[in-house]
Amino acid sequence: MNTTADTVARRTGFERIDGELCCDGFPLSEVARLHATPTYVYSSELIREKYRRYDAAFGDTAHLVCYAAKANSTMGVLGLLAAEGAGFDIVSQGELMRVLHAGGDPKRIVFSGVGKTRSDIAAGLAAGIRCFNVESLAELERIDAVARELGVVAPVSMRVNPDVDPHTNARIATGLKSAKFGIALRDVKDAYRRAAELANLRVEGISCHIGSQVSDPRPYEEMTEVLFALLRELDADGIRVAHVDFGGGAAVAYRVGDPELAPEALVERLAALTKEKAPYPVEILIEPGRSIVAEAGVLLTTVEYVKPMEADADCCIVDASMTELIRPTLYDAWHRIEPVAHPARAGAKPVNIVGPVCESSDWLGSRREIEVAAGDVLAVCTAGAYGMSMASNYNSRPLPAEVMIEKGLPTTLRERQDVLELFAAERAPECAKQGPLDEEAFERVNRVRLAFLNAAR
Numbered sequence: 068m069n070t071t072a073d074t075v076a077r078r079t080g081f082e083r084i085d086g087e088l089c090c091d092g093f094p095l096s097e098v099a100r101l102h103a104t105p106t107y108v109y110s111s112e113l114i115r116e117k118y119r120r121y122d123a124a125f126g127d128t129a130h131l132v133c134y135a136a137k138a139n140s141t142m143g144v145l146g147l148l149a150a151e152g153a154g155f156d157i158v159s160q161g162e163l164m165r166v167l168h169a170g171g172d173p174k175r176i177v178f179s180g181v182g183k184t185r186s187d188i189a190a191g192l193a194a195g196i197r198c199f200n201v202e203s204l205a206e207l208e209r210i211d212a213v214a215r216e217l218g219v220v221a222p223v224s225m226r227v228n229p230d231v232d233p234h235t236n237a238r239i240a241t242g243l244k245s246a247k248f249g250i251a252l253r254d255v256k257d258a259y260r261r262a263a264e265l266a267n268l269r270v271e272g273i274s275c276h277i278g279s280q281v282s283d284p285r286p287y288e289e290m291t292e293v294l295f296a297l298l299r300e301l302d303a304d305g306i307r308v309a310h311v312d313f314g315g316g317a318a319v320a321y322r323v324g325d326p327e328l329a330p331e332a333l334v335e336r337l338a339a340l341t342k343e344k345a346p347y348p349v350e351i352l353i354e355p356g357r358s359i360v361a362e363a364g365v366l367l368t369t370v371e372y373v374k375p376m377e378a379d380a381d382c383c384i385v386d387a388s389m390t391e392l393i394r395p396t397l398y399d400a401w402h403r404i405e406p407v408a409h410p411a412r413a414g415a416k417p418v419n420i421v422g423p424v425c426e427s428s429d430w431l432g433s434r435r436e437i438e439v440a441a442g443d444v445l446a447v448c449t450a451g452a453y454g455m456s457m458a459s460n461y462n463s464r465p466l467p468a469e470v471m472i473e474k475g476l477p478t479t480l481r482e483r484q485d486v487l488e489l490f491a492a493e494r495a496p497e498c499a500k501q502g503p504l505d506e507e508a509f510e511r512v513n514r515v516r517l518a519f520l521n522a523a524r
């Protein structure tokens with residue numbers, strides 16, 4: 068089978084070549100052999116393509132695409148997007164540091180989040196970010212105070228809670244008035260008036276984010292109505308903004324045929340509405356996260372055991388779990404799961420695909436009608452967003468490896484976490500048996516660690 072980079076014309080995304088599932092033309096079974104599992108694999112081509120589609124859809128409309136870093140904040144992913152000239156939407160100091168280290172331009176960073184600490188604000192000001200998306204009147208006062216102490220002027224944009232129903236999963240809706248996000252409509256004008264009074268604030272924009280997995284453009288249309296009505300009222304008070312930030316949220320299809328919102332459909336609609344209805348010309352910002360990276364990633368996992376069950380589904384226990392991909396546990400999310408070596412074959416009995424973590428809610432797929440056997444490598448698809456960025460060390464499980472296929476070949480974005488790193492920052496209290504370990508205990512630890520490492524090869 069000729070599937071090496073030299074012999075096969077470069078392919079984009081995930082497709083089967085001679086039956087084998089490949090990423091940008093590179094066989095996933097080979098990634099599993101080289102890196103063991105669980106391992107995330109990303110298509111650099113798909114990430115770049117999605118970002119470029121967003122960027123290009125604006126045409127000559129003034130705009131900035133701020134990738135929402137929380138969807139996947141791995142340095143290699145941020146770096147690829149920084150190289151494309153992307154902006155970033157961040158929600159923490161950690162994400163700020165990641166974006167800066169990845170080469171992101173601070174002038175293209177917007178800082179969202181309902182709980183910004185004084186140190187978050189100071190860090191954002193020190194970096195010289197584009198603006199803070201302000202989520203409460205109290206935060207507005209705090210940003211002014213921190214800016215005054217530092218002797219700088221802070222750029223701000225009010226994140227409006229427009230009370231719009233995005234018709235998505237309740238756990239990812241953010242723009243209803245019952246949500247903790249954004250400034251309530253009735254307070255927004257006061258926030259702008261207050262910002263105009265405060266000497267260390269500069270009004271930069273107005274922003275909004277209604278939720279995630281939004282497949283219908285209508286909630287966005289409702290949101291633009293609300294924002295432009297506010298801009299007209301503010302204009303009458305002599306307050307103007309330079310940009311309008313419509314947030315993220317475009318849906319991707321986890322199942323074939325699921326409704327999705329294409330970058331072109333969203334951007335063209337937003338640009339047209341802005342041109343038509345904004346009271347004066349503004350730059351458009353958007354904050355897509357999921358829709359840039361979700362389809363570009365899979366999680367590779369190996370079947371450890373298939374346990375026959377009395378119930379109407381057998382139990383397929385794999386080496387990945389909710390610690391690598393928590394979306395099924397957290398949102399009942401559905402991910403396509405396929406063997407990498409050959410197309411899925413119908414099994415005799417459905418299987419529940421579960422992880423080794425000691426929680427009943429640790430599952431990746433339920434009642435899948437596919438044939439599985441111990442040793443099979445499976446791809447959990449559409450896992451590039453809110454996968455690795457939500458991974459945890461629960462059950463003292465090391466974080467998985469991450470690989471990107473770049474120019475048809477795998478490159479390591481993250482080594483699998485070493486078991487010793489799990490507790491490297493922890494300290495023993497007085498009452499514990501104190502280290503340093505004697506020679507015999509140290510030898511024992513090392514033997515065990517080597518056993519882990521060898522088994523993973």
Ligand SMILES: *Cc1c(COP(=O)(O)O)cnc(C)c1O
Nearest residue numbers: 135179279315316354355356357
């Ligand atoms: C999460 C988030 C986004 C990205 O949402 P997606 O659904 O991943 O596109 C954008 N803006 C803000 C403020 C967010 O919290």
